Amino acid sequence: MDRISRIFSGGRVPHSFLITGEEGAEKEAFALRLARALICEGEHPPCGVCAACRKAEHPDLIHALQPAVMDAAKNKIGVVRDMIADTHILPNDGHRKVYVVQDASRLTVDQQNVLLATIEEPPKHVCFIFTVNHASDLLPTVVSRCTQIKLSGHGVDLACIDQARSILLPLSKRDELGVLSACMALEKCDRAELRDILESCRTLLRDGALRTLPPLISGEPAPVFTYAEFVSCCDAIDRAADGIIRNLGVAIILGGLCARLTCAISAEEEQ
Ligand SMILES: [Zn+2]
Numbered sequence: 001m002d003r004i005s006r007i008f009s010g011g012r013v014p015h016s017f018l019i020t021g022e023e024g025a026e027k028e029a030f031a032l033r034l035a036r037a038l039i040c041e042g043e044h045p046p047c048g049v050c051a052a053c054r055k056a057e058h059p060d061l062i063h064a065l066q067p068a069v070m071d072a073a074k075n076k077i078g079v080v081r082d083m084i085a086d087t088h089i090l091p092n093d094g095h096r097k098v099y100v101v102q103d104a105s106r107l108t109v110d111q112q113n114v115l116l117a118t119i120e121e122p123p124k125h126v127c128f129i130f131t132v133n134h135a136s137d138l139l140p141t142v143v144s145r146c147t148q149i150k151l152s153g154h155g156v157d158l159a160c161i162d163q164a165r166s167i168l169l170p171l172s173k174r175d176e177l178g179v180l181s182a183c184m185a186l187e188k189c190d191r192a193e194l195r196d197i198l199e200s201c202r203t204l205l206r207d208g209a210l211r212t213l214p215p216l217i218s219g220e221p222a223p224v225f226t227y228a229e230f231v232s233c234c235d236a237i238d239r240a241a242d243g244i245i246r247n248l249g250v251a252i253i254l255g256g257l258c259a260r261l262t263c264a265i266s267a268e269e270e271q
Helices: 003-009 027-039 067-072 076-087 109-120 156-172 176-184 191-209 227-245 250-270
Strands: 016-020 061-063 097-101 126-132 147-150
Touching (some): 016 027, 027 126, 076 109, 156 176, 156 191, 156 250, 176 250, 191 250, 227 250
Parallel strands (some): 016 126, 061 097, 097 126
8 A cells, every 4th residue: 555545545635734854755756645635536636547647737636836926015914814825715626626736945934933823723624745855854843733744765676666657657658578577577577576566566557647647728738648548557556466476476467557557558559
């Protein structure tokens, strides 16, 4: 179970999150995925297939207090108060509004103090996600009101993501031989490593899926995967993960994964 699934498996979902981690820990990507999960309407958020997940830009996912806006504002406290006023307006589409504040260490002490009461008890439909390198970059009073998620910037997690990318990149280019060689390169992994790599594959695929569906505005980049391809690729990964649970050999699992992934992308071409 990945970190986001764990957040949703515990029943009550926290309303303010603080994502911490060194540069390179992919805090921004994680914050965005968490935000997507919070507005997802599916059973396993972010499901990648519900109406909310299929929107390239969701009106209830708000990139708040961005540097350009903060720098341009004459009244620096006013910008924060405007955001707080906005939280009292009901969501446009779904059940939640999520405010993502990247690199919250930019906020002054006064700005953080203005936020305190709202972070502690926001309107029921509101969640905040802040990212900083270190929790000590914010007032302790802010930190104590948030659920902190520490991301490690190095080690196994990133290695897994790299290996997952090595499969998904050729997959996105319809390069069957590339997929085959990426799968073969994983044959020396043990089951635990392969499980983590598959989990990263699923996460990256789901993140990519948010950009895969027909663009809302014509002129946006073409989708990476079609909907049918996305579903087939997810199925291929799920079956491989199932193979680990059933104690199949790594080579057999990878063989099946490779066959299903290449089938998923070539089936689409024939249509
Ligand atoms: Zn969804």
